[in-house]
Each structure stands twice: as structure tokens, then as C-alpha cells.
Amino acid sequence: MAKKLPPVDVVLVGFGWTGAIMAQELTEAGLQVLALERGGWRDTPTHFPTTVAPDELRFYWRHEMFQDTARETLTFRNNDSQTALPMRRWGSFLPGSGVGGSGVHWNGQTFRFLPSDFVAASHNTDRYGPLPEGMTVQDYGVTYDELETHFDRFEKLCGIGGKAGNLRGALQAGGNPFEGRRSDDYPNPPMEMTFAQKQFGMAARELGLNPFPAPSANMSRPYTNPLGVQLAPCTYCGFCEKYGCGNYSKAIPQTTILPVLMGKHNFTLKTHNEVLEITRDSSGRRATGVTHVDVHGEVFEQPAEIVILCAYPLQNARLMMLSGIGRTYDPRSGEGLVGKNYCYQVVSSVDVFYEDRYTNQFVGAGALGMVIDEYNGDNFDHAGLGFIGGGYLACWTTNARPIETHRTPEGTPEWGAGWKKAVKENFLKSTGVSTHGASMAYAQNRLDLDPTYTDVYGRPLLRMTYDFTPNDRAMTAYLTERATEIAKRMGGREIKVNAREGAYDSMPYQTTHNTGGTIMGSTPANSVVNRYLQSWDVPNLFVMGAGVFPQNAGYNPTGTVAALTYWAAEAIKSRYLPDPGPMVRA
Amino acid sequence: MRKSASFLVAGSALLGAVEAARANDFAAVERGRYLTQAGNCQGCHTPAGEEPFAGSRPLETPFGVIYTPNITFDTETGLGRWTKDDFWRAMHEGKAKDGSQLYPAFPYPHFTKMPREDVDAIYAYLATLEPVRKKRPENELPFPLNWRFTVKGWNMTFFEPGVFRPDPEKSQAWNRGAYLVEGPGHCSGCHTEKNLLGADKKGRHLAGGRLENWSAPDIRAGRHGGLEKWSEEEIVEFLRTGRNAHSAAFSIMSEVISYSTQHMAEADLKAIATYLKDLTGEERAAPRKPADAVMTAGAAIYLDNCTACHVSDGSGVPRFFPPLAGSGKVNNPDPTTVIRVLLEGARAVPTKTHPSPLTMPAFGWKLDDDEIAAVATYVRSSWGNSGGAVEADEVRKLRGLLAEGPP
Ligand SMILES: Cc1cc2nc3c(=O)[nH]c(=O)nc-3n(C[C@H](O)[C@H](O)[C@H](O)COP(=O)(O)OP(=O)(O)OC[C@H]3O[C@@H](n4cnc5c(N)ncnc54)[C@H](O)[C@@H]3O)c2cc1C
Numbered sequence: 004m005a006k007k008l009p010p011v012d013v014v015l016v017g018f019g020w021t022g023a024i025m026a027q028e029l030t031e032a033g034l035q036v037l038a039l040e041r042g043g044w045r046d047t048p049t050h051f052p053t054t055v056a057p058d059e060l061r062f063y064w065r066h067e068m069f070q071d072t073a074r075e076t077l078t079f080r081n082n083d084s085q086t087a088l089p090m091r092r093w094g095s096f097l098p099g100s101g102v103g104g105s106g107v108h109w110n111g112q113t114f115r116f117l118p119s120d121f122v123a124a125s126h127n128t129d130r131y132g133p134l135p136e137g138m139t140v141q142d143y144g145v146t147y148d149e150l151e152t153h154f155d156r157f158e159k160l161c162g163i164g165g166k167a168g169n170l171r172g173a174l175q176a177g178g179n180p181f182e183g184r185r186s187d188d189y190p191n192p193p194m195e196m197t198f199a200q201k202q203f204g205m206a207a208r209e210l211g212l213n214p215f216p217a218p219s220a221n222m223s224r225p226y227t228n229p230l231g232v233q234l235a236p237c238t239y240c241g242f243c244e245k246y247g248c249g250n251y252s253k254a255i256p257q258t259t260i261l262p263v264l265m266g267k268h269n270f271t272l273k274t275h276n277e278v279l280e281i282t283r284d285s286s287g288r289r290a291t292g293v294t295h296v297d298v299h300g301e302v303f304e305q306p307a308e309i310v311i312l313c314a315y316p317l318q319n320a321r322l323m324m325l326s327g328i329g330r331t332y333d334p335r336s337g338e339g340l341v342g343k344n345y346c347y348q349v350v351s352s353v354d355v356f357y358e359d360r361y362t363n364q365f366v367g368a369g370a371l372g373m374v375i376d377e378y379n380g381d382n383f384d385h386a387g388l389g390f391i392g393g394g395y396l397a398c399w400t401t402n403a404r405p406i407e408t409h410r411t412p413e414g415t416p417e418w419g420a421g422w423k424k425a426v427k428e429n430f431l432k433s434t435g436v437s438t439h440g441a442s443m444a445y446a447q448n449r450l451d452l453d454p455t456y457t458d459v460y461g462r463p464l465l466r467m468t469y470d471f472t473p474n475d476r477a478m479t480a481y482l483t484e485r486a487t488e489i490a491k492r493m494g495g496r497e498i499k500v501n502a503r504e505g506a507y508d509s510m511p512y513q514t515t516h517n518t519g520g521t522i523m524g525s526t527p528a529n530s531v532v533n534r535y536l537q538s539w540d541v542p543n544l545f546v547m548g549a550g551v552f553p554q555n556a557g558y559n560p561t562g563t564v565a566a567l568t569y570w571a572a573e574a575i576k577s578r579y580l581p582d583p584g585p586m587v588r589a
Numbered sequence: 590m591r592k593s594a595s596f597l598v599a600g601s602a603l604l605g606a607v608e609a610a611r612a613n614d615f616a617a618v619e620r621g622r623y624l625t626q627a628g629n630c631q632g633c634h635t636p637a638g639e640e641p642f643a644g645s646r647p648l649e650t651p652f653g654v655i656y657t658p659n660i661t662f663d664t665e666t667g668l669g670r671w672t673k674d675d676f677w678r679a680m681h682e683g684k685a686k687d688g689s690q691l692y693p694a695f696p697y698p699h700f701t702k703m704p705r706e707d708v709d710a711i712y713a714y715l716a717t718l719e720p721v722r723k724k725r726p727e728n729e730l731p732f733p734l735n736w737r738f739t740v741k742g743w744n745m746t747f748f749e750p751g752v753f754r755p756d757p758e759k760s761q762a763w764n765r766g767a768y769l770v771e772g773p774g775h776c777s778g779c780h781t782e783k784n785l786l787g788a789d790k791k792g793r794h795l796a797g798g799r800l801e802n803w804s805a806p807d808i809r810a811g812r813h814g815g816l817e818k819w820s821e822e823e824i825v826e827f828l829r830t831g832r833n834a835h836s837a838a839f840s841i842m843s844e845v846i847s848y849s850t851q852h853m854a855e856a857d858l859k860a861i862a863t864y865l866k867d868l869t870g871e872e873r874a875a876p877r878k879p880a881d882a883v884m885t886a887g888a889a890i891y892l893d894n895c896t897a898c899h900v901s902d903g904s905g906v907p908r909f910f911p912p913l914a915g916s917g918k919v920n921n922p923d924p925t926t927v928i929r930v931l932l933e934g935a936r937a938v939p940t941k942t943h944p945s946p947l948t949m950p951a952f953g954w955k956l957d958d959d960e961i962a963a964v965a966t967y968v969r970s971s972w973g974n975s976g977g978a979v980e981a982d983e984v985r986k987l988r989g990l991l992a993e994g995p996p
Contacts, residue, residue, distance in 0.1 A: 047948065048946075048948035052934075052948070052951075053894075053897055054951070054955055225906050231942060232945050233909055235898065236906060238896075238897045240897065249950070
């Protein structure tokens with residue numbers, strides 16, 4: 004028998020980026036908020052101080068920050084003809100565990116989606132005609148304009164450094180001319196650029212493109228956010244992605260919200276407590292709370308008035324399935340919605356090698372880069388191209404790490420003395436142009452529960468069925484060609500094209516931008532949650548995170564994930580609390 | 590009708606009197622609360638994470654360990670049976686209810702400067718706190734100090750009871766500042782060097798002290814004082830927010846700021862600044878120049894380990910990571926704090942205005958005694974600093990003391 008605990012107003016499942024934002028917003032509204040986090044407590048000086056932060060073995064190769072696959076992982080297959088097998092070691096993406104979630108070891112590239120991304124289905128149909136067979140792209144049900152102030156709040160919370168391209172409708176030289184209208188500039192200036200970005204900028208301008216500095220959550224100067232929390236200037240040490248920042252220079256929940264939140268009397272955090280299930284009353288229409296298990300295996304029943312899933316898209320979808328809320332999507336019948344429209348990110352790159360110019364890539368930061376947006380979203384005419392959507396092209400200098408980094412030219416042997424020589428010769432003299440492409444939803448890509456493999460508690464693992472789609476392949480080929488054009492003009496000795504071809508491979512790292520599975524939309528017939536991220540089936544259940552994206556855009560997700568979280572929090576405070584119940588009538 | 594009307598009038602007059610008395614009470618309690626904060630009573634009377642004011646925090650004195658008493662009004666273990674007069678005698682004369690002498694770890698030599706109405710107000714405030722039953726452990730004092738009457742002799746030599754008397758030559762702000770610093774604030778408890786008997790050393794008033802393996806800096810802010818470079822505004826900022834352009838508070842001062850000064854009225858903080866700005870120090874002889882080899886090693890260690898926050902020229906990131914160039918703590922002739930911060934790290938005090946507990950990591954596990962000494966020497970002898978060299982032996986000794994741990 005599970006021990007029943009005293010009720011709370013709100014229980015948050017997971018305490019990463021979305022959990023921290025929600026907790027801060029709802030405690031401000033006076034609610035009693037409890038966050039349950041499966042991993043441990045983490046803070047900068049204890050867990051990733053400068054003295055240990057850049058430890059490649061510990062943090063990357065031994066995965067100290069990531070979900071423990073020995074306890075729980077997911078199974079993977081490319082398509083229905085295969086049998087999914089458990090991912091026993093993370094590769095393509097790296098879900099976090101512990102306070103701050105993946106928000107601790109993210110890079111900090113903090114974009115806003117384009118206005119047209121939120122209406123991908125209607126916009127593209129209007130312009131290019133019906134979507135191809137099997138493509139299940141749909142509108143978000145919320146618009147860029149509705150989210151604008153929420154984007155702005157997140158940028159100010161994080162101290163994003165960048166250059167506005169569209170300030171209240173007026174185009175700004177040096178910014179992204181394609182971005183949606185902004186109510187305000189970024190709170191901080193862009194980061195300092197290195198030689199590589201200068202070469203990229205020059206090449207892009209020669210081609211008539213508009214390079215702009217990437218919006219960065221790595222601080223370009225000392226910053227105190229609206230909550231009074233302090234972020235220190237980035238030292239360009241190059242240990243952002245896959246690492247915690249020892250210098251308080253990367254916006255993470257710990258450096259933006261937690262110092263204020265943790266002191267509040269109406270907030271409680273329980274670490275090392277994994278949520279097992281969302282419980283419901285006999286009508287099935289009302290969540291009564293959650294059950295969770297501590298490290299000793301003791302199970303608790305936590306009653307709550309509101310349940311909010313903040314457990315990252317993959318876990319959010321799995322918890323819905325394990326709790327039997329909504330029907331799991333079945334591509335054969337087309338019925339069910341939970342697990343539908345799983346999407347990812349389609350990336351490729353072109354390396355540039357210099358003969359006698361030093362790029363010194365070890366002087367880097369997670370979001371240090373120059374970007375062009377001419378080939379993103381619907382910023383260009385797709386007529387005759389055979390795909391919709393696109394992506395940004397960028398020259399990043401995120402890092403060069405002693406173990407991980409080994410860019411080598413075409414024709415280099417894969418190992419041995421020749422490989423070592425090439426690594427040595429090129430370590431300080433290379434850079435690249437990367438493409439960061441959208442991922443459009445197709446009927447066969449999805450998440451469901453694995454029929455065979457279970458987690459440490461004997462519950463089915465999540466199963467991922469995913470491969471690149473015809474749209475993805477045409478898009479990435481196009482983007483890679485554009486990247487090649489730029490790379491060729493960057494003044495290097497030679498280039499090497501790393502196109503994204505063949506089946507999706509779950510091992511090489513690509514991005515931790517898993518989206519879909521709990522998608523949002525306009526009716527209960529096309530979505531799991533409504534435009535306020537409220538479950539259609541269980542109105543006191545809310546689902547945060549990129550799982551609500553009906554399909555993924557050509558940007559990193561977190562700016563939009565955070566804006567949606569603020570948007571949902573606002574709706575809970577101003578509409579749901581005064582009148583609890585469905586905020587959109589079906 | 591008339592009758593009842595007049596009755597009503599009388600009734601409300603009566604009510605008014607009661608209310609006024611209550612309001613008076615309220616004013617006294619509020620005043621008491623303010624003074625209790627100004628004196629940071631909570632600091633010593635609360636072990637970390639335990640019930641506020643219920644005592645039992647071990648105070649490490651050079652003579653042994655003294656446990657602070659419970660000052661909630663519990664009848665068995667606290668002040669429950671104390672009268673206002675008992676409390677006044679403790680604060681003013683250093684005598685317990687039973688007439689026995691209190692140890693001067695309780696800063697009655699400072700509290701004696703407080704007038705009766707201030708002391709009564711503190712009593713009124715403490716009486717409003719939820720009483721906590723908590724007995725304190727026996728003090729760990731060696732013979733003959735465990736004989737409380739030895740304190741009598743101490744008192745005859747070092748203690749003069751008497752309420753603060755303003756200096757008519759000085760401004761009102763100066764006098765208020767002097768009262769707060771010397772009276773309730775008892776700053777010299779940490780910031781004045783003690784003689785062998787634990788009393789303030791003559792002529793060293795607020796010129797820096799040493800306690801619990803920390804060196805408290807010189808806080809005189811006039812010419813040649815440790816805080817000479819701090820403006821009045823910067824002193825106020827430090828006490829209000831825990832940070833300013835020169836420094837950040839940590840360790841014991843962080844308690845003072847979080848329980849006490851951050852809650853104080855702006856005018857009182859200004860008054861403290863006015864007073865400190867009027868305290869002058871004395872010129873210091875330049876220390877011996879450290880060996881070149883040590884400076885070279887120190888510079889290399891500094892570059893690898895410290896520049897990310899403190900910047901290669903020691904300028905730091907003001908209000909985030911304290912500058913080392915010109916720092917009072919770094920230039921303190923007593924290097925204890927510098928060595929200790931290198932060994933253990935330090936956490937800037939989170940305050941209402943600056944909630945971030947920005948923290949320097951420990952280097953004790955990463956750098957050996959020679960390396961710590963070299964980098965400390967480098968920092969104390971660069972960018973205009975003149976703190977002087979640190980020897981590996983000093984590092985080794987401090988490591989030993991810290992390894993013994995708190996009592
Ligand atoms: C290496 C890396 C680099 C990235 N770089 C970028 C970038 O540059 N730009 C960008 O926009 N995005 C980036 N991201 C993505 C970004 O980190 C995520 O979008 C963001 O953290 C998502 O927030 P979330 O709250 O949904 O999930 P998370 O922040 O991951 O938080 C989820 C939390 O829920 C907890 N949890 C899960 N299941 C349970 C359960 N059953 N019970 C209790 N707790 C549970 C987890 O332990 C975790 O702490 C990156 C991610 C990674 C891993």
C-alpha cells in the first residue's frame with residue numbers, strides 16, 4: 004500500500020527547465036507547489052565547479068549528467084519491419100536527470116521559432132498546395148504574436164546576448180531580418196566572435212546573405228536578471244554542451260530561478276523521487292495526483308489539485324501511456340494521439356580546413372556563432388524543391404575538447420598514425436558550417452510502449468520508431484548544398500561535406516531536440532493538449548515541453564519551449580484558477 | 590437613548606486606551622525586533638539550521654568552547670523566568686539571573702552601551718517568540734576558566750559598565766553610527782585583535798582580528814584604514830547587499846549581513862559608514878619582496894585556476910567575483926583568510942537584493958601547500974597589493990587546524 008501524503012495545490016513531475024519556470028510562476032500566484040525530481044540535487048559549486056567542470060571522462064564519456072540507462076532507457080527501431088532494441092548507451096541525444104534536467108548541460112542556443120512555424124500546415128498549404136501523402140504536419144493552435152511577450156520574458160530571465168533583427172516592425176541592420184516582430188531587443192549584446200565567424204560572415208555577405216550573431220545563453224557580460232539572480236561573464240572555455248558551467252555563465256535553472264525559488268515557503272522540491280503514474284478519480288476525467296517511488300523503493304501517493312508534466316518529451320509521453328490517459332497512436336488505424344508526430348532535428352555539416360590560419364576552436368562557447376536564416380522555415384520559395392521547411396546555417400565555435408574533438412580532412416585513415424597526424428595538424432586550424440534542419444511529422448514516426456523490454460520497476464520502456472522522411476532528405480540535401488557554397492568561400496585549403504544520408508542512426512550525437520508525442524492543436528481529434536497545454540481528456544493535467552510541438556522547426560527548441568511554458572502558466576493563473584475546467588470547449 | 594449613547598462614548602474611550610497601550614507594546618516589540626537584528630542575536634544564539642534563538646551554538650574562543658544559551662522564553666531552559674530587571678543586569682553588567690558572572694563571549698562589554706529602553710525593547714521582542722525547550726551542553730573550558738568568578742577579575746581589568754554617551758563635537762549621524770558599531774553591533778567582537786586574556790587590544794580598535802580560524806579585516810575606513818578606498822555609499826551597499834565594487838561577504842560576516850545589516854534602515858547604515866569613515870589607521874611598512882621563483886610559480890597557478898573569475902589583472906567582476914587587486918582581505922597582514930578561502934572555497938552571502946550564492950570552489954584537494962602558498966603570495970604581491978609572502982608552513986598549519994574541525 005502506497006503511503007498517502009498531505010495534498011498540495013500543484014505537483015510538478017520533473018524539475019528541469021519547464022519545471023523550474025512553472026514552479027516560479029505558480030508560487031508567485033500563491034499556490035503550494037511540489038516538484039518531484041527523479042534525479043538528485045545539483046548546484047554549481049558542489050557538482051560542477053570550475054575545478055571539475057571540464058572533466059571529459061566523467062561528464063561526457065561516463066555520462067554523469069544523463070539519465071541512467073541501467074535503470075531505464077528506451078528502445079529504438081527505424082521502422083515497423085524491425086524489432087526495437089534498448090539503447091544501452093546514449094548517443095544521438097542525451098536526456099538529463101537531476102535538478103535542472105537537460106537544462107544543465109545544454110548549449111544555450113536560444114532561438115524563437117518563426118511566425119510561420121506555428122502555422123506550418125495552413126501556411127504551406129496556402130502557398131504550395133496540399134501536404135504530401137503521409138505527412139501529418141499541423142498548426143500549433145497558438146501564434147507567434149500570442150507568445151511574443153513570453154519569448155521576451157525568457158530572454159530576460161536568461162540574459163540572452165544577441166542582436167535584434169526586427170524591433171517592433173522596423174528591420175535592424177546586423178540582426179536576423181526574417182525573425183518575427185520583437186517587442187524589445189535582447190538584454191545583452193552578442194558574444195565576441197572568433198576568426199571562424201568572421202570568415203563565415205564574410206563568405207555569407209559575398210553570397211548576398213544576412214549573417215547575424217546567434218542568440219546566446221552564455222553571458223556576453225555580467226548580468227543580473229529580473230529576479231535579481233546573477234550570471235557571470237562567459238570565459239569561452241568551451242565546456243557548455245554536455246557539461247555544467249562552473250562559472251555561472253550559462254543560463255540554467257540554477258543560475259536564473261533556483262536561488263529565488265528555493266527560498267519560498269510555498270515551494271517544496273523532493274529529489275530522488277520518480278513519478279510512476281498520474282492517478283485519476285473513477286470518472287477518469289480528473290487527475291487526483293501522482294504516485295512516486297523514492298530510492299528505497301517506497302511508493303507514495305501524492306494528491307494534488309493540478310498535475311503538470313515537466314519530465315521532458317519522451318517521459319511525458321511515456322507517463323501518459325503508462326497512466327492510460329488518452330489512446331496511444333496507432334499508424335495502421337490512424338487512431339489515438341499519444342505518441343503521434345514524434346519528430347527530431349535533421350542536421351549536417353561541412354568542415355573547413357585552413358593551411359596556415361588558426362581557428363583555435365578551444366576558445367569557444369555553446370552558443371558562440373554566426374547564423375544565416377535565408378533557408379529556414381518559409382523564408383525562401385520552396386516551389387519545385389519537393390519539401391517544406393528548412394533550417395538555419397551557422398558557423399559555431401562551441402568547443403574543441405582534447406578527447407572528443409577530431410575534425411579530419413577527406414581521405415584521412417580512420418585510425419593509426421595517419422589519423423593521429425591529421426588530428427594534430429588540423430586541431431587548431433579547422434572550423435565548419437552546420438545546418439540545423441526542421442523535422443516534419445509523418446504517419447509512421449512515433450512513440451509507444453515496448454512490448455518486450457522493461458525498466459527497473461518492470462514497466463514497459465518507451466519505444467521509438469523513427470527514420471528520416473522524404474521531406475527531411477530533400478531538405479537536408481538542399482541545406483547541405485547551401486552550406487557548401489558558404490564553406491567554399493571561407494578561405495580554407497579544403498572542405499569536407501558531412502551530408503545526412505542513409506537511415507537515422509541513433510548513435511552519433513545529433514541533438515537532444517526530441518519533439519512530439521503529446522502534441523498541441525485545435526481540437527481533441529487532432530491533439531493531446533489544447534492551445535494552453537491542457538489535456539483535453541483530463542483538464543487538471545497539463546503537459547509542458549517540446550512534446551507539444553506538432554512538428555519541429557529549424558531551430559533549437561528551448562526558447563519556444565520556455566515561451567509556451569510561460570504562456571501556459573499565464574493561462575493557469577488568469578483563466579484556470581478562477582474557473583477550473585477545460586479552457587477550450589471541445 | 591442618552592444613557593446608552595454616553596456609555597458608548599465611554600466605552601470607546603476605554604477601548605482607545607487599551608489600543609494605545611497595545612500600540613505602545615507593538616512599537617516596543619518592533620523596536621526590539623529591530624535592535625535584536627542590529628545586534629545579530631540570532632547569529633550566535635542559533636546553530637546552523639536549528640530553531641532561531643534557542644541557543645547551543647558552540648563558540649570557539651581561544652580558551653575553549655562556550656555554548657550559547659537559549660534566549661527564547663522557555664521557563665526551564667530559556668529566559669522564561671527572567672524579569673526585565675534580570676535582563677537589564679545581564680545586558681548592562683554581564684550578570685546572570687542568579688548573580689553569577691557571564692563569560693564575555695557574550696558581548697556585554699558592548700551591550701552595556703545600550704540604554705534601558707533599548708534593552709527593555711529587546712526583552713519585549715524576545716518574549717513574543719515561540720518558546721523552545723532546548724538545554725545547552727556544558728561549556729568546555731579548562732580550569733580555572735570554568736570558574737565563573739575568574740571573570741570577575743577580568744571585569745575589574747577590562748570592563749566598565751555604562752550607557753553610550755554621545756560626543757557633542759560630532760554629528761548626530763556619527764554618534765548614531767558609533768552607538769550601533771560599539772553597542773548592539775559589537776563589531777569589535779570580530780574586528781579587533783584580542784589580548785592574551787581575550788579582551789580588546791589597546792590601540793587596535795577595529796584594526797582587524799582573528800577568530801575561529803578566520804582573519805577578520807581592518808574595517809577602519811579613514812586614512813590608512815583597511816577600508817580606506819571604500820566610499821560611504823560602498824560601505825552602505827556592502828552592509829545592505831553583501832557585495833560592493835570591492836568585496837563580497839562570506840563566512841561569519843555573511844551571517845551578520847543576512848540576519849542583521851540587510852534589514853537595517855538606510856539612515857542607520859549611513860550612520861555606520863559615517864563613523865567608520867572617521868576611524869583612521871596607521872601607515873604600514875612595505876613587506877619583504879617575495880622570491881622571484883615563487884612569484885613565477887604563483888603567476889602560472891593563478892593563470893590556470895583563478896583567472897576565469899578573478900581575471901588576469903586581479904580586477905575580478907565587481908559584485909559577482911570580488912576583485913583581488915586592492916582587496917582588504919587579500920592585503921590583510923594576517924593571511925589566514927586568504928589561505929583558508931583557497932583551501933576551502935567561499936560562498937558569497939545570498940541576500941534579498943542578491944539571492945545568488947555565488948561560490949568559489951575549494952582548491953585544497955587540488956593544490957598542495959607549496960602551490961597554495963605560491964598563489965597566495967602572488968595574489969598578495971601583484972597589482973599594487975602589498976599583503977606579503979605566505980609560507981607553505983602557514984598553509985600546512987591551517988590545514989591541520991581545519992582538519993580538527995569545528996568543536
Ligand atoms: C547536450 C544538449 C544540448 C542542448 N542544447 C540546446 C541548445 O543549445 N538550445 C536549445 O534550445 N536546446 C538545447 N537542448 C535542449 C534543452 O536542454 C531542452 O529543450 C530543455 O532542457 C527541455 O526542458 P524540459 O523541462 O522539457 O526537460 P528537462 O530540462 O530535461 O527536465 C526534465 C526533468 O524531468 C525529470 N524526470 C523525467 N522523468 C521523471 C519522472 N518520471 N519523475 C520525476 N522526474 C522525472 C528529469 O530527470 C529531468 O530533470 C540541449 C539538450 C542537450 C541534452
